[in-house]
Amino acid sequence: MASINVLGICGSLRAKSFNRSALLAAAELMPAGMQMTVADYADVPLFNQDVQDKGFPEAVMRLAQQIREADALLIASPEYNFSISGVLKNAIDWLSRVPAPPFKDKPVAILSATMGPLGGARQQYELRKVLGSQDALVLVKPEVFIGQAQTKFDAEGKLTDAATRKAVTDQMLALERWIARVALK
Numbered sequence: 001m002a003s004i005n006v007l008g009i010c011g012s013l014r015a016k017s018f019n020r021s022a023l024l025a026a027a028e029l030m031p032a033g034m035q036m037t038v039a040d041y042a043d044v045p046l047f048n049q050d051v052q053d054k055g056f057p058e059a060v061m062r063l064a065q066q067i068r069e070a071d072a073l074l075i076a077s078p079e080y081n082f083s084i085s086g087v088l089k090n091a092i093d094w095l096s097r098v099p100a101p102p103f104k105d106k107p108v109a110i111l112s113a114t115m116g117p118l119g120g121a122r123q124q125y126e127l128r129k130v131l132g133s134q135d136a137l138v139l140v141k142p143e144v145f146i147g148q149a150q151t152k153f154d155a156e157g158k159l160t161d162a163a164t165r166k167a168v169t170d171q172m173l174a175l176e177r178w179i180a181r182v183a184l185k
């Protein structure tokens with residue numbers, strides 16, 4: 001079976017981010033033949049058209065190339081004030097401006113963890129809309145919303161909640177099928 005390379009993108013820069021922990025859980029729960037590396041894009045500057053006009057920052061071009069080379073993306077992001085984290089939206093805004101836009105026709109799965117009860121549902125729908133503007137092909141179901149994340153991960157960041165582990169496992173199987181389906185187009 002061909003190897004499938006997934007790029008994980010976390011919308012939180014926090015060292016003990018639940019969303020980063022969720023990405024690592026997904027990497028562990030992926031079917032055989034799929035693997036994930038997590039992008040480090042903390043050095044992407046705030047978007048500024050004047051900066052772009054002088055040349056794209058190296059951090060933006062690096063992230064764009066990582067996305068192009070990946071077979072699929074898994075985006076895990078918190079909800080900030082009912083919406084997409086500024087860190088993630090800023091990166092997407094930069095990526096929307098580079099030549100050969102990297103999200104086009106890219107299979108993407110989304111999950112989110114928050115300390116509130118809704119698990120980031122509100123931002124997921126905003127993120128779907130934004131990724132749609134980039135012609136990304138976002139997996140519809142199963143959706144994974146990890147609400148009250150502080151009760152579902154242990155102190156080391158391991159996902160301990162059995163129902164959530166099953167939900168993430170099911171989503172990774174669906175992502176594997178989605179990647180194959182998108183490749184047929």
Ligand SMILES: Cc1cc2nc3c(=O)[nH]c(=O)nc-3n(C[C@H](O)[C@H](O)[C@H](O)COP(=O)(O)O)c2cc1C
Binds near residue numbers: 014079
């Ligand atoms: C600026 C800010 C805004 C937030 N807004 C929300 C929100 O709208 N909904 C929610 O469920 N949690 C909200 N939270 C709480 C986050 O769910 C919580 O901080 C979460 O742990 C962030 O994800 P992380 O662990 O991956 O960093 C907010 C946190 C911050 C810092």
